[in-house]
Amino acid sequence: MAEHDEIDNSTLSSTRAGRAVSLLPSYLTDARAVTKYCRSTAPDGALQLSVAENQMLEDLLVPALTEFTRSREAFPADAIYYQPTHGREPLRRAVTQYLEDLLDLDDGEDNSNNNLDPEGIVVGAGCNAVLENLCVSLAEPGQGVMIPLPYYAAFEFDLGSRAGLEVVPVPTMGYSGISSDDSVSPPCEAYYLTRAALDAAKNKSMNEHGVEPRILLISHPQNPLGICYPPHVIKETIDWCRENKIHLISDEIYAGSIYRKDSADFSSALKIASSPSSSLSSSEKGLGLGPYVHLVYALSKDFALSGLRVGVMYSENQEIRLPVQKLNDLCSVSSQTQILVEDLLMAKSSSSSSLSWTNEFLSENQRRIRQRCDTWQSCLNELNIPHLDGTAGLFCWMDFSEFLPDEGTPDERERKLYLELLNDYGLLFTPGQSMKSELPGFFRCVFTAASDHEFDLGMERLKAYVKKKKGIE
């Protein structure tokens, strides 16, 4: 360091910079220190089954993206310049059509209302980016965002680091009317939101922590559980939010990855929250959601395009319309990629002119996810490992609590188990602790994050682990 610096550490960085780093999921530090699996150079390395990516789609995506990026004769001259801060108008129209189809929002009537309003759409650099701006526009620093347990580990960074919001966990166990029995792994219903759970979490936050919740953020389909909340749960949740004047943000980023549609019984929060078109005046645009219901979505999961950083938010709250549009100037998507996404969303299937490319792609993707899930769950069943039966998403929520060591706090016991799986068996799952699981010993397996060969190897390793622990061999 050059001699001019008499360094005063207090002036080198802000405390919020340090706080941001402290909000990063800490299990990743352990994960980064481990050699990753490579068939040729590190055959004993750890298999990455903890990042929510879908690596089964390159054969479909690479040719399609190559074609879409070449479909226009030349780079559009108008794309050189500043764009509307919330996204190009043709892109926002394409997004509304896509979402109406995906979320089944079209009421069949050919009128201008009871459709999404393209002016309520904001396209920004990732789901985290649009979510942050939505929350900034709805809540002050220090206020709370309620999130049901267990939840996506990065929400704390995304909402806390710059926006200064506090995550208020919403435990559900014990509020659902499901009798708690330590010998039985909790069923889906134990994770459902209820008014009692919401009231308890809100009151605890205000009374014990002095944090006022302004937002409830739900992940629907649920990450990491791999299930959808049934319509009556969503309905009760929306009612509770409206009564309490708390904003509901429904993160439906996995809505196109529902791979067991019948058993999933998925209904978008937008569909449930919308008013019948008869109750809207003819001048009103949108679904009649009112000011307290909002959506976020992205291409990162259903299309496996996390590298494109394309997130979408939708709201009919007029008070935040201008702020969210303008704040998005700080996280806009490249015009080049906006055009690519517009072309992707509007493309026709190559095999059937009546089908869209997105429809064809998503159903093939759902078939592949279902196949992986079936295989993984069969393996778990064979090993008698309790788990939720997945219907959506890229993952399986598994109960490894029988393998927890006896000594230590719940956190210490789970961490030991996590490190044993990682270091001794090369299995990198997302530990439930990092997602604030109410019970220790739960793990999320992202069964789409691996190649076929890696996936098979993962099952072999898991079998070896369980057999060893149970003394079978």
Place this chain on the structure above:
Amino acid sequence: MAEHDEIDNSTLSSTRAGRAVSLLPSYLTDARAVTKYCRSTAPDGALQLSVAENQMLEDLLVPALTEFTRSREAFPADAIYYQPTHGREPLRRAVTQYLEDLLDLDDGEDNSNNNLDPEGIVVGAGCNAVLENLCVSLAEPGQGVMIPLPYYAAFEFDLGSRAGLEVVPVPTMGYSGISSDDSVSPPCEAYYLTRAALDAAKNKSMNEHGVEPRILLISHPQNPLGICYPPHVIKETIDWCRENKIHLISDEIYAGSIYRKDSADFSSALKIASSPSSSLSSSEKGLGLGPYVHLVYALSKDFALSGLRVGVMYSENQEIRLPVQKLNDLCSVSSQTQILVEDLLMAKSSSSSSLSWTNEFLSENQRRIRQRCDTWQSCLNELNIPHLDGTAGLFCWMDFSEFLPDEGTPDERERKLYLELLNDYGLLFTPGQSMKSELPGFFRCVFTAASDHEFDLGMERLKAYVKKKKGIE
């Protein structure tokens, strides 16, 4: 609105959402209300000469971008997935090479230090995005960012809306040793930063407003003045910052648009702040800037690619390295556009194999800007309108104070003049007021924001205005 909403306005949005909107430059509201010029449909409409865009480059950019976007055989499979949050490694290497060349940072010695460190580079969604994260990592909410007057109108939004920072204006007039004489328009030197001006602004901020400045942000080349600070001013500024432990951020977004290199006497703050390689240990990477000097840059101005939203920051402060890398996850650039920019920065000229495409492009661009500037300044000279002699950027700083009406506060008088130019003569310049000009009646003309025809028409209109006001006809 559906009947379920008993609306309580206090719960609909946050106060910071409203504050963000209030920070938007207000003159744009007037500008938006006016019909814009269109040769066929609105020949009397207003000419947009207030947005810092360069519209003279489509003939070069469209074919080049078309070629670059097709140069790879297929969409790279690895670009589908999450990228390093601060940017793809090959892109960051391409950026370091480009900046070393542009900012003349290569000391000629072929050693690994005294070059930019690619790990200190963060590529994010626009200059505003990387600037915000840099400032968040250096200062707490409520602390100050000093900016010399006049300054780019959007800094208040960019730094205030989410980061919660206060802009601390730094007046320079009267601190430069230039005698103030109301009958003479201030020369360049009157706008230079001095220790006296910096001390005064800092003390006033702390004593009168209780705001502690943590950052000094300079625009170099200066926007809206169209000039570069000479090296001795930058040197004094860096020394003052280091002594006061205040972070200097040098915004060099116009460094490739210096179109009169001899008279500009431009030297990057990075070049002036770097240590001789002899004072660095062999293990140290970078220029030896120490922790208090930082750079921001973007493709929006020099390459007229504001639509791509590609900003860059560079710092050697180790304390903020991880935070700025991770915060950038909230404003990352699409992998597709990262690859486009990598290919653009690495491309060879088509006419000369020893020249890079960027070098060839920038010199042609500088030639065009110079030509426009010459024509515009000749017109001003002919009309006896005082102005700074531009050397860099896309604009001319003009003194229209002789046309100010007599009645009202300085702000009211300038606003009247602004509206007269806009409404009666179809001339939309950026009013100095919006850039906190110390004296009323100054305007920025962005002479590159128009087509040749519009530019000619702008001069005609200005001549008509001045002749009318001076009663020549």
